[in-house]
Amino acid sequence: MPPGDDSSTRKSTHILVALVENKPGVLNRVASLFRRRSFNIESLTVGHTESPDISRMTIVVDTRKTSAALVEKNLNKLINVIDVQDVTHAPIVVRDLALIKVTAPAERRAEIMQLVDIFRAKIVDVYAESVIVEVTGPEAKIDSMVELLHPFGIIEMVRTGRVAMVRGSGYRAPYVLSDNGTNGLRVNPTPNL
Incomplete structure (x- = not known):
């Protein structure tokens, strides 16, 4: 088994990485979305990123009853969500x-x-x-x-x-720290997986 691989990539689960604004209530909105849509969360972790304005969520979703694309689409509709990537099949x-x-x-x-x-x-x-x-x-x-x-x-x-984290330089965050020293964010023009 290659390093980093485990049973989390089996067909019934998907690993989503969401970058969200580091503001009160964001986790509640994400959890409420999952509850309303009856998406089953196997694992949810939230932590700080290299930017104090951004938090990173790693969400492991049971996709036996719904598609990962639908979960990703619904997450991207939330106001404080900056980006969502399904990294299940990426080198992670x-x-x-x-x-x-x-x-x-x-x-x-x-x-x-x-x-x-x-x-x-x-x-x-x-x-x-x-x-x-x-x-x-x-x-x-x-x-x-x-x-x-x-x-x-x-x-x-x-x-x-x-x-989870994508290996190598294959993933670029959809934001970069502002160059003006204000610790603000601006959109990275070429995020990709």
């Missing part, structure tokens, strides 16, 4: 992060540490009877780690959801 790097709190009595801790090393994960917290493991990678890697940690006893777990 996809990552997810999980924190997993596992029962780890002293006599089993070495086994857990060995699994952590094999998966190139990290132990980020140690307590008397538990550890918190941080694992980053494609969805399949995290699923495998969770499966192998289950016999030890998973106490608690949280996952960030997937984030």
Whole structure:
């Protein structure tokens, strides 16, 4: 499997990257659109970009009941949405992060540490009877780690959801930072995938 590939590119899901204005209420408008149209979100992550005026959403959509093109079209109609790209079939790097709190009595801790090393994960917290493991990678890697940690006893777990970025220089953002030092935005004349 090439780096960055995982099961997230199977036919029933699509990965959309949306650039939106960094303003209050934008996430609510996107979520409301999905609710109204009955689009099923598998994963939604939102974060800052290189511009303080722009946020980036990575949305993994279940497309068994609707087309990705319809979701993309509806997102592009929202006022604060700058650009939406379906990057499912582009050369992308996809990552997810999980924190997993596992029962780890002293006599089993070495086994857990060995699994952590094999998966190139990290132990980020140690307590008397538990550890918190941080694992980053494609969805399949995290699923495998969770499966192998289950016999030890998973106490608690949280996952960030997937984030994706097109590899190389094949994608240019549809905006560029203003040259006048005001941190404003202007449209990039040649965005492409």
